[in-house]
Amino acid sequence: MDKKRDVWQGTLALMILRTLDTRGAEHGYGIARRIEQVSGDRLMLNYGTVYPALLKLEQEGSISSEWGVSDNGRKAKFYKLTRAGRAHLKREARQWEETTDIIARFFAPEELQ
Amino acid sequence: MRLAGPFQKERREREMAEEFESHFQMHVEENLRQGMDAAQALREARLKFGGVHQTKESVRDGWTVLALETTWRDLHYAIRGLRGNPGFAAAAILSLALGIGASVAIFTLADNLLLRPLPYREPGRLMMVWEVSPPGNNRNSVSAGNYLDWKAQNHVFESIAVFNERPAAFAEGSRVEELQEQFVSADLLPMLGVQPLRGRLFTAAEDLPNASSVVLISYRVWQSWFGGDDGAIGRTVQVRSRPATIIGVMPPGFYFRDRDVDLWEPIGLDPAHDYRKDSGRYLMCVARLQPGVTRDRAQTQMTVVARRLQADYPQSNTRWNVNVEPLRDSLVSEVRVSMLVLLGAVGLLLAVACANVANLLLARYMSRRREMSVRLVIGAGRGRLVRQLITESVVLGLAGGVLGVVLARLAVAGLLAIAPADLTRNIAIVVDYRIILFAVASPMLTGVLFGLAPSFVASRADLTLGLRENSRTSVGGAGLLRAWLVAAEVALSVILLAGAGLLFRTLAGLQSVDPGLNPAGLLTFRVELPEARYHERLQRTQFFERALQQIGRLPGVESASAVSYLPFNGMAAGTDLAIAGRPRALPGAGPAATVRTVMPGYFRTIGIPLKRGRVFADADDTPDSPYRFVVNQAFVEKYMAHEEPLGQQISVDMDDTNPFGEIIGVVGNVKEGALDQEPTPTVYYIHAHLAYPGMVFVVRTPLDPLSLAGAMRRLIHDIDPAQPVAQMRTMETVLRETFARQTFSALLLGGFSLVSLALAAVGIYGVLAYSVTERTREIGVRVALGADPRRILKLVLGGGMRVVLFGALAGTVGALALTGLLKSLLFGVTSYDPATFATVTLVLIAVALLAAYLPARRASRLAPVDALKVE
Numbered sequence: 001m002d003k004k005r006d007v008w009q010g011t012l013a014l015m016i017l018r019t020l021d022t023r024g025a026e027h028g029y030g031i032a033r034r035i036e037q038v039s040g041d042r043l044m045l046n047y048g049t050v051y052p053a054l055l056k057l058e059q060e061g062s063i064s065s066e067w068g069v070s071d072n073g074r075k076a077k078f079y080k081l082t083r084a085g086r087a088h089l090k091r092e093a094r095q096w097e098e099t100t101d102i103i104a105r106f107f108a109p110e111e112l113q
Numbered sequence: 114m115r116l117a118g119p120f121q122k123e124r125r126e127r128e129m130a131e132e133f134e135s136h137f138q139m140h141v142e143e144n145l146r147q148g149m150d151a152a153q154a155l156r157e158a159r160l161k162f163g164g165v166h167q168t169k170e171s172v173r174d175g176w177t178v179l180a181l182e183t184t185w186r187d188l189h190y191a192i193r194g195l196r197g198n199p200g201f202a203a204a205a206i207l208s209l210a211l212g213i214g215a216s217v218a219i220f221t222l223a224d225n226l227l228l229r230p231l232p233y234r235e236p237g238r239l240m241m242v243w244e245v246s247p248p249g250n251n252r253n254s255v256s257a258g259n260y261l262d263w264k265a266q267n268h269v270f271e272s273i274a275v276f277n278e279r280p281a282a283f284a285e286g287s288r289v290e291e292l293q294e295q296f297v298s299a300d301l302l303p304m305l306g307v308q309p310l311r312g313r314l315f316t317a318a319e320d321l322p323n324a325s326s327v328v329l330i331s332y333r334v335w336q337s338w339f340g341g342d343d344g345a346i347g348r349t350v351q352v353r354s355r356p357a358t359i360i361g362v363m364p365p366g367f368y369f370r371d372r373d374v375d376l377w378e379p380i381g382l383d384p385a386h387d388y389r390k391d392s393g394r395y396l397m398c399v400a401r402l403q404p405g406v407t408r409d410r411a412q413t414q415m416t417v418v419a420r421r422l423q424a425d426y427p428q429s430n431t432r433w434n435v436n437v438e439p440l441r442d443s444l445v446s447e448v449r450v451s452m453l454v455l456l457g458a459v460g461l462l463l464a465v466a467c468a469n470v471a472n473l474l475l476a477r478y479m480s481r482r483r484e485m486s487v488r489l490v491i492g493a494g495r496g497r498l499v500r501q502l503i504t505e506s507v508v509l510g511l512a513g514g515v516l517g518v519v520l521a522r523l524a525v526a527g528l529l530a531i532a533p534a535d536l537t538r539n540i541a542i543v544v545d546y547r548i549i550l551f552a553v554a555s556p557m558l559t560g561v562l563f564g565l566a567p568s569f570v571a572s573r574a575d576l577t578l579g580l581r582e583n584s585r586t587s588v589g590g591a592g593l594l595r596a597w598l599v600a601a602e603v604a605l606s607v608i609l610l611a612g613a614g615l616l617f618r619t620l621a622g623l624q625s626v627d628p629g630l631n632p633a634g635l636l637t638f639r640v641e642l643p644e645a646r647y648h649e650r651l652q653r654t655q656f657f658e659r660a661l662q663q664i665g666r667l668p669g670v671e672s673a674s675a676v677s678y679l680p681f682n683g684m685a686a687g688t689d690l691a692i693a694g695r696p697r698a699l700p701g702a703g704p705a706a707t708v709r710t711v712m713p714g715y716f717r718t719i720g721i722p723l724k725r726g727r728v729f730a731d732a733d734d735t736p737d738s739p740y741r742f743v744v745n746q747a748f749v750e751k752y753m754a755h756e757e758p759l760g761q762q763i764s765v766d767m768d769d770t771n772p773f774g775e776i777i778g779v780v781g782n783v784k785e786g787a788l789d790q791e792p793t794p795t796v797y798y799i800h801a802h803l804a805y806p807g808m809v810f811v812v813r814t815p816l817d818p819l820s821l822a823g824a825m826r827r828l829i830h831d832i833d834p835a836q837p838v839a840q841m842r843t844m845e846t847v848l849r850e851t852f853a854r855q856t857f858s859a860l861l862l863g864g865f866s867l868v869s870l871a872l873a874a875v876g877i878y879g880v881l882a883y884s885v886t887e888r889t890r891e892i893g894v895r896v897a898l899g900a901d902p903r904r905i906l907k908l909v910l911g912g913g914m915r916v917v918l919f920g921a922l923a924g925t926v927g928a929l930a931l932t933g934l935l936k937s938l939l940f941g942v943t944s945y946d947p948a949t950f951a952t953v954t955l956v957l958i959a960v961a962l963l964a965a966y967l968p969a970r971r972a973s974r975l976a977p978v979d980a981l982k983v984e
Contacts, residue, residue, distance in 0.1 A: 048165065048167070077128070
């Protein structure tokens, strides 16, 4: 059960980083909404779970936070990628690509080997 | 900017709450826009969020993990840093341990001996009431007559009681032991608020002259004699050869003024008797103030009472006054000065230790500045840096603190072993944890403070400046600060050394004083004959005669005699006397002398020289022989300065009848009370005419005196099996105990100053070593340019010694100012004694030179290649 959660948390962290990469600065609610949207509503995400993940990312130094004002004038905490975070994201993305590539080879039809 | 501590947690909680709140609001708004109603919107938002409580806990877990990780990492880093620099770590921890150890040890002792409240109910309201003699002794014993009148006439005490002490033989069957017994009036123990452990206290009816004898025993006696058995209550024992019933047991550790007392008995004063007719001043008086009455008011009223008594009883009370003194003051006054001096010394030592630690930290961080700057540049928060520095100081502080507490425990045990016995008998040392906290906190705070200093330096200055390697700007502000610290350490050490030096010279002075007798090879022991079995005076004289005869026949005994009070014991009887042919003076206004009663052969045995006339012979030692006296030189000088003393008649106020007697001899002075006081006039009786039941035997032997102890005990036992022998010790031991206090103080202060010196030496070494390291390039250049290594040596040494000399000068000035405080402890040496100060300065300079020499030599040996290579 724990391992699954770890994997899930790792994936969530990636998704958050990617979201921030595309969207720039965003608040917790916005990030959660966005993740749901991007996954095509296929992920049933409890919004609250982004917050522990955001904390961990901030502790690692991949994101930084700042209080600001949302579009409708609400006070909200905004997160954005740090330089280290961007590097981390690039690294992880590359790894994903490689992994997917290798797996794809295994599942490819026989002739292409 | 991350701050440490509880504020951060509060802020984080608040922010988390705000963030979640705003999350909900945004979600609800979104839902409303999509057409849900208020209730629905809220419900959907909540559902979508998931468990709020759970989420909050997850976030909090995240905080904890981080905090733990960071702390662990800091700790790890700090320990690694210290291990990589063992010299620095050892020096810092040792400095801390020594400073903390000394402080805790002395504060503990001072607390237990000086500050702890007396173990009685409301001890601040207990007063000693003394008589004040016309010459001005304001702690004079009290007469029974005056006490009874005080009791009747005062308005300020809710109770007032008297007491005194004597040794007593305590026996049951054939077992006998000499105990110290306190005689108390019935209201004394209740006044103290003490409850017996078993049984009960005395009643008023038992405190009358003819009441049957009842006694209270101490816990120790209850255990050692009766095994803690409750059956001891009601048992009849023999006290001073008279039967007495035990009615109670006092609690363990209970004492009143004398820890040695094991037995209490009612004093049995008769309120109807006129004590002024036949007894003198031999009691001590303690009283409890009424609620609301101050000591001053009591003093005023008692003075009025005293005046009234002066008028009513001119014969005994003219010019005698009253002194009301808080009980605590009367107990600690002699010790107070020594204790305060020691506390002062400890303060100085702690300061030196702190200075050392500060110095070491500064030096170390100065050399790590570059590293600090680098870490700042790559993004470690300044807060993080500060945390790491503090962690290191805390680690040092804890290590030093633990070691220090261990040292303190050893020190306390050691100090108790060498402390004067009368201060420490039966004491139970209680350690106050506030003391430990203070002693550990102060160096740690210093460490933290100085540990933080470099973080300010490193972060305020231009970071690139720090990165640029340089040896020039290093000896700048911080270098000066370190030099000042070393100078301060040196100054403080000088003060401690000067104090110790003066005390040692005092000790030497005391030991070289001629006591007036020959203490070597003398065995002493006391025998106290009970009045019940030795009622007749002749019986007592015969006992001592018989004992001395037999002792004289023992092999190894050169001569033997006995005296009522041994010199240097601090105790002696004293009274007025009259000289024939002169008008009789009022009591207290005329000649007075210390009185001793001796057996024949005393002066020869103890080594007091005869100056004129003759000493007592056996023929004098009969009750029928005419009264004869021997006096000392001080007596003659004071009262018969230009006259012939031999043949003059004097009468001394010791007994019921005091016939005039002829002075037959003059003997040399003995420093009666203490070695550093002038001898008092003394009159010696022969035992037959003043037959004290208790005498101290003195036996001169060429052998080791204590080897005869067993033989003496057996001999006395053979004469009277029920008679215990007490205080068997050599005369030299007695003499040594006279200046036990000075020895103790001197040793303590000597110990401190040595520690301080060691710390200062470490400080000097440390500063110079680092200075050399930093100036390595400069030195290398000099050498490359052809400088003589000896010049380098002198250069470094010179720099160091300048600081030391400055500190020594400041210290000497300070010492001159402060040693005046020691005056009351000094003997034979002034508080500004030039020889002592000169020696101290020389010792300090020698040690400083040694400490400075090593780094200086290292500097002079630097090969230019190595020097220039260092970055």
